[in-house]
Amino acid sequence: MERKHVVELVKWKSKPKVSNDEMVSAVDGILPDLETLPGFISQTLYIDEDGYWVDLYHWETREQGVASNDLMAARPSFLALMDLIDPTSVSIAFLSLPDIA
Secondary structure: OOOOOEEEEEEEEEOOOOOHHHHHHHHHHHHHHHOOOOOEEEEEEEEOOOOEEEEEEEEOOHHHHHHHHHHHOOOHHHHHHHOOEOHHHOEEEEEOOOOOO
16 A cells, blocks of 8 residues: 655754744744745644644655755754754654555
């Protein structure tokens, strides 16, 4: 069975004194750049009860999701977001639907 897309799960904590509004605005700020990348489908931001932000990115392929990190690295919108994030708290995982018969 062909899988139509993968989900990139990015989790982090903000630096001290960064407000939720600042974080949401910064994440919203990267969306126009993300929309220009090959394979980008959608993005949704959440926050959990422990203060971890969880961003779900849908990509056509895992390879496109992985490549997006290098493609975004120098963009001003991404650098502004990274300035708000505690770099020691970041984790990234890729999820796909299980293979079924």
